[in-house]
Amino acid sequence: MEVAGDGRVSYQGRDLSHPEEPLADQGLGFDLATLLSRRRTLAGLGLGAAAVGLAACTSDASDDAASSSASDGGGSGTSDGEIPEETNGPYPADGTNGANVLTEAGIVRSDITSSFGDASARADGVPMTLTLTLTNLEADNDPYEGVAVYVWHCDAAGEYSLYSEGLEDENYLRGVQVADEKGQVTFTSIFPACYTGRWPHIHFEVYPDADSITSTDNLLATSQVALPQDVCETVYALDEYDGSAENLAQVTLDSDNVFGDDGGELQLADVDGDADSGFTVTLPVAIDPSTEPGQSTDAFGAGGGQGGTPPSDGGGAPPSDGGGQGGTPRGGASDGGESDGGSASGTQNSSSTSSSGGSGSAAAEASLVGGVLVASR
Structure with a gap:
């Protein structure tokens, strides 16, 4: 006064x-x-x-x-709509295309920035805390206590542990948490990059409990988290995310081959924070356990949708049409990798690439849709 x-x-x-x-x-x-x-x-x-x-x-x-530098998306409360079923992509390491990190001791952890077991690498980038709030639509959308959530995503260079060249023996940015009485799981990680042909995203799978994570036969749901554009632009202005800003400029939520059917309406996260102290990412995830995994389809008619391929150099050349396939991931085949709706090329997934022949257990995991190998779940 x-x-x-x-x-x-x-x-x-x-x-x-x-x-x-x-x-x-x-x-x-x-x-x-x-x-x-x-x-x-x-x-x-x-x-x-x-x-x-x-x-x-x-x-x-x-x-x-x-x-606040918050960006509104799906929110941290409960969702009235069932989370869309999406592809687990080419780099899940859930046993569907070779590697299965879910059988390894130490996978149940909240901090996923470092590798575990015999691996030692650590992912550097802008700090990110991810919280998913899971609810059960069969039980009046009450908290889904006890379910196990497996989360994975790329690093600041757009590369995936266990698949990209030089990271075949590393397992960072992968982990499992069990939902508490509020139905929540929380992971400490870094903000993922944007690679060619895909909107920035985080993968996750939901299992009935921690004992059932070793087999995707037990899956309740597979989906992805979309990250808000304004926050992505802030992060991708940093030198450690070189190439991500250019890749982001080539794709939108509506053109993305996974989120494009509805613009990520139920998958766009709320984000708070800043690039210095880090961001908190929250999303409500409503699950109907009676829904068979893989029943939902994307705008292109493929179960879970297709996406782009991580770049070979961390940046990658933008695709000509804002989507589809991009550069070959490190360690990938020289004749081009599969899209994010299928499996990565290279020795890590020889069982999946043979599935187009229609024989073996891999044939049950993936199928050819429009000439592109996509997950059938």
């Missing part, structure tokens, strides 16, 4: 009708003027109607909204 030379007491240029009383007791006229002032400030910051509504409820909430 300010006191003028003539004794008048004012606040933000407005005289107080009752200078002897606190600001909260200045009357309706003063309160309305304060509210309108806050609305004009928030509108100038581009925070939208939601932030304005918060300003009307509490000054602390409006101050937080004005200073």
Whole structure:
């Protein structure tokens, strides 16, 4: 509050009708003027109607909204819609195309930035905490306590452990957590890159419990988390994410071969934080255990959808049409890798690449759709 030379007491240029009383007791006229002032400030910051509504409820909430770099997506609450079934992609390491990290001791962990077991590499990048809130649609969308969630994603160079050249013996950015009484699992990781032909994303699979994670026959759901564009642009301006900004400019949520059928409506996460201290990523995941995994289809008619291929150099040349296949991942075949709807080329997945012949157990895991190997689950 300010006191003028003539004794008048004012606040933000407005005289107080009752200078002897606190600001909260200045009357309706003063309160309305304060509210309108806050609305004009928030509108100038581009925070939208939601932030304005918060300003009307509490000054602390409006101050937080004005200073936050949060990006709204799916939210951390519960979702009324079942999470879409998506492909597990070419680099799941769940036993469907060679490597099966889910059989290894130490896979149940919350911090997935480092490799475990005999491996030692660590993924560097902007810190990220991922929290998924799982609910059971068969039980009035109550928290899905006890289910096990396997999460994996690429590193800051767009490469995947256990598949990319030089990372065949590393297993970072992969881990399993069991949902608590709130149905939540939380992972400490780094923000993933954007590679050619795919929107920035995080893969996850849901199993009934920790004992059932060693076989995908037990799967309840397979899906992906989409990351908001504004946050991605902030992260990809950093040198350690070289190439990601160019790749992001070539794809949109609507053109992405996984999220494009609905723009990631139920898969776009809420993100809070900044590039210095790190980001928190949250998403509600509603699951109907009666749904057979792989029943959902994407906009292209393939179960779970197709996607792009990680680049061979961390950046990769952008695709000509904003989607489809991109560069060959490190360690991949010289004649081109499969899309993110299928399996990676190279020695890591020889069982999957033979599935097009229609024989062996791999044939049950993948099939040719439009000439592209895609996961059938």
